[in-house]
Amino acid sequence: MRIEAVTALFADLDEPELRLWVERGWVLPEGEAEAWEFQEIDIARVRLLHTLRRDLEVGEDSMPVVLSLLDQLYDMRRRLKRLLEAVDRQQPGLRASLLEELSRGA
């Protein structure tokens, strides 16, 4: 999807602002500046940025911190998920007994 198609999804987002977000590395479309191609994941990312900036009123200055923490959080969640998948492959049933032990409050 081209940049003008993306901004058309939002009532209050114009191209210069989205361009700024891309230049700051908050969104990572593929291709060169004049022909950016936004995938589904990038559009979801723009939606996240839009929510943060408009609905949650996160300040311009705070965005890098917020995004960095969010990205680290999701990175950790992906890792944890992979870990649990590996646990399942190694020893089916271990996950359930782990959860049971954790729920007892160790």
Added chain:
Amino acid sequence: MALDPYQVLGVARDADGKALRAAYRALAKKFHPDLNPGKPEHAERFKQINAAYELLSDKDKRARFDRGEIDAEGNEARPTGPTWRDFADAAGGERYHPGARGGFAPEDLEDILGGAFGFGGPGGGRHGARVRMRGSDAHYTLTVSFLDAARGATRRITLPDGRTLDVRIPAGVRDGHVLRLRGQGHPGFGEGAPAGDALVEIAVAPHPHFRREGDDILIDVPVTLKEAVLGASVEVPTVGGKVRLNIPPGSGTGTRLRLRGRGINQGHQYVVLQVVLPPGEEPELAAFLRGWTPRHGGNPRADMEAG
């Protein structure tokens, strides 16, 4: 999680108001928490029943729900695409990881398995419930000068973890007073858990001249024999700076003079006079006293009982 309100109440989609009410009453009787103490699952069910009835008994809301404009919780259905979470939780989300991609480093495993996720611990939640524990309180002691305690001040303290904390010392704080700084203690455990408080005990250092009695300030002020006998105007220190004080003629050691409102809060300052003799020899004074007969009080020890 929102359930279909028609199913919750067990009524047909075209049920009229009367049928709705009847269904609601029957279920409410069965699941009301007051009638079912010790059955928390019933309380949950009752909440759902209530919510469903509230939605369906409102003609307007029911119509909007039927048209799909709001969900069963009454929220506006937002015609948005997949959320960021949908993507970010999938492996493809690694595209937006700031540092190294993928893979597991041994220290990651240690982090995770070492309990960094806040599972368990005292009071750990049930499986599925999020563990949220308020952080513990942190205790500190702060020594402040007598004058800072009297006048109030702001002091910056550096905590063991390197954070700094500005502590506002209220005017007139007493020795041993504990200030509670909300949310400045140890961090909470789990998502959204509040931090503990910082409890700062104030130790007030003694002052070489000022003493405190309640909200009053006491200070001993030396005066010369001449000032004591003849009266004088002298400068004395107060917690708020120097002020002039009139010493009436004939004041002796132990005379208390009040400086109104010069204490702490509504208190006063009391100046206790200490008459001092000249440090060197005064032959004229001695000659005068030899020839002098006091008009009053011959023996100041008259009231004292014999030992």
